[in-house]
Amino acid sequence: MAELLDRDDFRAALQHALKGREAKDASFSKAWADGTLKRDHFARWAENHYHYVGPFADYLGYIYANMSDDYTDAKDFLLQNMYEEELADIRHTDLLIRFAEACGTTRERVEDPNNMNPVTRGLQGWCYAVSTREHPVVATAALVIGLESQVPSIYKKQIVPLREVYGFTEDEIEFFDLHITSDVVHGERGYQIVLDLATTRDLQDRCIKLCEWAADMRFSYTRALYDFYVKPDLSQG
Numbered sequence: 149m150a151e152l153l154d155r156d157d158f159r160a161a162l163q164h165a166l167k168g169r170e171a172k173d174a175s176f177s178k179a180w181a182d183g184t185l186k187r188d189h190f191a192r193w194a195e196n197h198y199h200y201v202g203p204f205a206d207y208l209g210y211i212y213a214n215m216s217d218d219y220t221d222a223k224d225f226l227l228q229n230m231y232e233e234e235l236a237d238i239r240h241t242d243l244l245i246r247f248a249e250a251c252g253t254t255r256e257r258v259e260d261p262n263n264m265n266p267v268t269r270g271l272q273g274w275c276y277a278v279s280t281r282e283h284p285v286v287a288t289a290a291l292v293i294g295l296e297s298q299v300p301s302i303y304k305k306q307i308v309p310l311r312e313v314y315g316f317t318e319d320e321i322e323f324f325d326l327h328i329t330s331d332v333v334h335g336e337r338g339y340q341i342v343l344d345l346a347t348t349r350d351l352q353d354r355c356i357k358l359c360e361w362a363a364d365m366r367f368s369y370t371r372a373l374y375d376f377y378v379k380p381d382l383s384q385g
Contacts, residue, residue: 150349158352159343162293165359172302174370179378181305183313187251190314192377194248196268198258200369202241203272204291205233210279211287222288222341229292229334243323250320267372271365282358285345288338289355294362297335303328 153161171177176193179185212226233240248258257263264272278290303324310316310324318325346352 150353152347152349153352155343158346159339161352161356162289162339162342162359165356166294166298166363169360169363169367170301171298171363171366171370172305174367175374176370176378177302177305179374181309183309185314185378186381187314189373189377189381191248191251191253191257193373194244194251195253195258195260195263196265196369196373198241198244198248199261199264199268200271200275201244203275204296205230207275207279207287207291208233210276211284211291214280214287215284219284219341219345222284222345225337225341226288240323240326243326247316247320247323250316265372265376267369267376271369274365278358278362283351283354285342285351286354286358289342289346290358290362292334292338293342293355294359295366297338298363298366300328300335 179189208226208230212223212230215223215226217223245255245258249255261269275291275295279287282290307321307324307328310321311318342355346355
């Protein structure tokens with residue numbers, strides 16, 4: 149039987165699982181950061197992103213329900229994360245819809261699941277499956293490390309052109325500013341929970357694998373946004 153990885157090696161393996169597959173490097177993210185998108189493209193992004201991040205408190209709730217009562221700190225983190233998503237000053241999805249409306253779409257279109265593409269639908273379904281069926285520590289690794297911890301690196305590249313190239317106001321882009329700060333904290337808390345609670349080599353290996361899969365899922369989701377909404381405009385031009 150393989151030996152348990154020490155804390156430093158385990159963290160390095162979790163971080164390595166994301167390398168080469170980070171969503172900040174996908175085609176849609178690059179076009180966004182380069183300043184070559186149109187507001188219509190951001191509207192389509194918002195209509196999809198809502199259906200990925202909108203249920204995030206639901207995903208966390210399933211992990212919470214499966215988490216042992218002995219894991220008090222982990223359960224407290226999940227509750228705090230859910231609270232921030234849904235009940236703190238303003239619901240995060242309302243900030244997303246504010247941005248969407250500034251891009252020319254409507255709350256009704258954003259909330260309509262018919263307006264997400266099939267890759268987004270697959271990512272949403274994968275998040276539900278992982279949160280309900282995987283060991284809660286593995287699910288934490290997947291959703292918090294594999295998905296949520298990527299957010300600051302994505303949005304830091306995107307928020308400057310939103311201001312300086314695309315001309316959005318600070319109120320319109322509050323969704324991004326908020327997550328640059330909050331998801332640094334969430335990502336680190338996720339690491340600490342997984343490092344503390346993955347106490348067998350099998351659990352460690354499963355956490356590493358699910359981080360890899362999560363990064364693949366988010367990269368594919370982000371690339372699909374380019375393929376579905378930007379490429380057709382290029383071909384018409």
